[in-house]
Amino acid sequence: xxxxxxxxxxxxxxxxxxxMLRARSFDLILGLTLLSYAVNVFIFTMGRVKVDAxxxxxxxxxxxxxxxxxxxxxxxxxxxxxxxxxxxAVLVALAVRARAETGVDHVDGQEPPR
Amino acid sequence: xxxxxxxxxxxxxxxxxxPLVAGSLLLLLEASRSARASALxxxxxxxxxxxxxxxxxxxxxxxDSGVVQAYLLGNxxxxxxxxxxxxxxxxxMLVLMAVVALGSLVYALGGDSxxxxxxxxxxxxxxxxxxxxxxxxxxFNLFVFFEVLLAASYGLLLHGDAxxxxxxxxxxxxxxxxxxxxxxxxxxxxxxxxxxxxxxxMADLALKLPQLGPENARLAQAAALMLLVVFAVKAALLxxxxxxxxxxxxxxAPVAALFAIMTKVGVYAILRMSTLVFGxxxxxxxxxxxxxxxxxxxxxxLAAIGALAARRLNVLVAYLVxxxxxxxxxxxxLAEPASVAAALFYLVNSTLVAALWFxxxxxxxxxxxxxxxxxxxALGPGWAGLGVLFLVAAVAVAGVPPLAxxxxxxxxxxxxxxxxxxxxxxxxxxxxxLLSSLLMMVAxxxxxxxxxxxxxxAAAPAAAVAVVAPRPAQTAHGLALAGLAAAVVASAVAAGPxxxxxxxxxxxxxxxxxxxxxxxxxxxxxxxxxxxxxxxERGDAK
Numbered sequence: 146x147x148x149x150x151x152x153x154x155x156x157x158x159x160x161x162x163x164x165m166l167r168a169r170s171f172d173l174i175l176g177l178t179l180l181s182y183a184v185n186v187f188i189f190t191m192g193r194v195k196v197d198a199x200x201x202x203x204x205x206x207x208x209x210x211x212x213x214x215x216x217x218x219x220x221x222x223x224x225x226x227x228x229x230x231x232x233x234a235v236l237v238a239l240a241v242r243a244r245a246e247t248g249v250d251h252v253d254g255q256e257p258p259r
Numbered sequence: 260x261x262x263x264x265x266x267x268x269x270x271x272x273x274x275x276x277x278p279l280v281a282g283s284l285l286l287l288l289e290a291s292r293s294a295r296a297s298a299l300x301x302x303x304x305x306x307x308x309x310x311x312x313x314x315x316x317x318x319x320x321x322x323d324s325g326v327v328q329a330y331l332l333g334n335x336x337x338x339x340x341x342x343x344x345x346x347x348x349x350x351x352m353l354v355l356m357a358v359v360a361l362g363s364l365v366y367a368l369g370g371d372s373x374x375x376x377x378x379x380x381x382x383x384x385x386x387x388x389x390x391x392x393x394x395x396x397x398x399f400n401l402f403v404f405f406e407v408l409l410a411a412s413y414g415l416l417l418h419g420d421a422x423x424x425x426x427x428x429x430x431x432x433x434x435x436x437x438x439x440x441x442x443x444x445x446x447x448x449x450x451x452x453x454x455x456x457x458x459x460x461m462a463d464l465a466l467k468l469p470q471l472g473p474e475n476a477r478l479a480q481a482a483a484l485m486l487l488v489v490f491a492v493k494a495a496l497l498x499x500x501x502x503x504x505x506x507x508x509x510x511x512a513p514v515a516a517l518f519a520i521m522t523k524v525g526v527y528a529i530l531r532m533s534t535l536v537f538g539x540x541x542x543x544x545x546x547x548x549x550x551x552x553x554x555x556x557x558x559x560x561l562a563a564i565g566a567l568a569a570r571r572l573n574v575l576v577a578y579l580v581x582x583x584x585x586x587x588x589x590x591x592x593l594a595e596p597a598s599v600a601a602a603l604f605y606l607v608n609s610t611l612v613a614a615l616w617f618x619x620x621x622x623x624x625x626x627x628x629x630x631x632x633x634x635x636x637a638l639g640p641g642w643a644g645l646g647v648l649f650l651v652a653a654v655a656v657a658g659v660p661p662l663a664x665x666x667x668x669x670x671x672x673x674x675x676x677x678x679x680x681x682x683x684x685x686x687x688x689x690x691x692x693l694l695s696s697l698l699m700m701v702a703x704x705x706x707x708x709x710x711x712x713x714x715x716x717a718a719a720p721a722a723a724v725a726v727v728a729p730r731p732a733q734t735a736h737g738l739a740l741a742g743l744a745a746a747v748v749a750s751a752v753a754a755g756p757x758x759x760x761x762x763x764x765x766x767x768x769x770x771x772x773x774x775x776x777x778x779x780x781x782x783x784x785x786x787x788x789x790x791x792x793x794x795x796e797r798g799d800a801k
Contacts, residue, residue: 191454
């Protein structure tokens with residue numbers, strides 16, 4: 146499970162960084178989104194992966210991390226998702242405007258000289 | 260509850276709550292169609308910022324007693340809930356922020372605030388994010404406040420009318436993407452630290468990190484360095500400052516002036532983390548800030564060269580900001596009370612003077628008919644006053660006596676000389692600080708003599724007539740410039756009290772116990788009204 150998650154995070158982050166380095170605003174946004182997915186899963190794993198455990202304290206079960214999943218990283222992920230979603234929206238608006246203004250998709254507003 | 264008791268209990272939240280309430284109110288007023296409501300907008304904004312300054316000064320006076328005041332948000336005890344803490348450093352940053360904000364806002368009221376939508380609301384939200392970042396003691400909360408101030412800064416950066424829009428859009432795209440990647444790194448570092456130590460409270464982290472086993476040492480170091488890289492993005496350290504000149508040069512003048520405090524947020528965060536969490540005795544992460552020393556020296560050198568090579572006045576000033584960030588990080592990386600005290604003293608002056616510079620640049624550009632290229636151009640009326648301000652600002656920023664830039668650099672060099680460092684390192688630091696000051700002085704002297712002494716040919720009458728701002732603009736601009744210049748001069752006149760304060764602030768940073776005790780020992784206030792008890796008494800609860 147942990148290995149699977151690690152491969153998942155690594156692949157997402159790698160793809161994200163590769164896309165970001167292409168210096169086209171569409172690829173850039175896609176890359177940033179992938180990177181933020183990778184980060185979100187990473188935060189989640191930092192609370193230790195635990196299968197079949199609730200994140201809330203149930204009656205009759207001792208309120209320790211041995212019996213429940215750590216709820217804090219889940220709260221952090223939620224916040225991070227909301228923020229990265231909003232920021233992606235800002236970036237999309239900005240990129241669309243820049244595309245309309247300059248006519249090219251390159252992040253520098255002009256095609257690089259060949 | 261009387262007003263004094265209310266302030267004593269809830270004072271530290273005011274710098275965050277006030278801009279939040281004012282910003283929300285401004286959003287409503289700006290959206291309103293009635294002329295009376297929109298006429299209120301500048302006044303509400305001005306009033307809120309002035310009140311913020313008053314509150315910050317009051318908090319500074321309180322913090323100067325040496326007490327660290329912790330404020331439990333949501334009334335949960337510290338490592339479990341988020342706490343704010345007000346110490347000398349936080350109070351100093353708050354006052355500095357409020358002064359710069361007031362200056363920028365008064366200048367913006369001269370016309371720049373009407374060049375786009377929602378300027379005032381974004382301005383207040385930016386202040387809220389800044390104040391939160393200075394006050395919070397929780398790492399994730401710091402991330403959230405960083406995002407608040409960044410989100411507002413994206414809006415402010417794009418603020419402006421049609422001229423220069425293309426450059427603004429391009430630099431804004433770079434700025435947003437760069438900061439989003441920074442945020443991703445921030446999250447990785449924060450969650451790594453949480454995974455290792457099981458806490459996000461900085462005071463609690465300071466206690467937990469030294470107890471980590473050796474098997475986790477490398478991970479903790481990686482997290483610490485990643486965190487410092489994120490802050491270095493904000494503070495404009497060498498490999499990470501390339502976004503800054505273009506961004507600051509393309510922003511509208513009052514926005515750029517407000518951004519003068521933004522690079523200082525990065526410096527503040529590095530200072531806070533390196534003294535509180537990654538300080539001496541922090542186990543594996545102790546001394547994480549040390550690799551910044553050569554980078555800070557290189558930043559300083561390249562900033563001086565950049566200033567010398569700048570072909571636009573705005574870009575020159577942006578490089579001066581980078582240079583001051585380099586000087587500050589140099590002192591922070593030395594991680595000694597004396598060098599940090601000198602850095603804080605220099606920080607006051609360099610922030611004020613950077614804000615003054617960006618506003619002054621705008622006026623000079625207008626007086627020259629809209630161009631800030633360093634080429635001979637006809638100079639409009641009012642050049643005498645601008646020249647005097649240019650001289651004051653240049654003297655203060657380059658570190659020439661008698662203004663406070665000189666004193667800050669002297670204090671820093673004295674501190675470096677008094678430390679037990681390798682002689683070669685001391686020589687390098689002293690030489691580079693002095694050399695970069697000299698280069699900046701040359702750059703400024705060249706720019707000044709070109710602008711004021713070599714005003715280009717009395718150009719064709721119609722083509723190059725300077726843009727003369729209408730009357731209210733002149734008044735607002737003059738007030739803002741005079742106010743900030745007075746603040747710069749005052750920081751030199753009051754050098755004694757300020758340096759006494761910064762020394763005390765640095766001592767408080769390195770003597771961590773007061774802070775730790777205040778944050779972790781703060782007790783939740785007893786509830787005024789206990790619902791659970793009442794339910795028990797009524798027999799509702801199980």
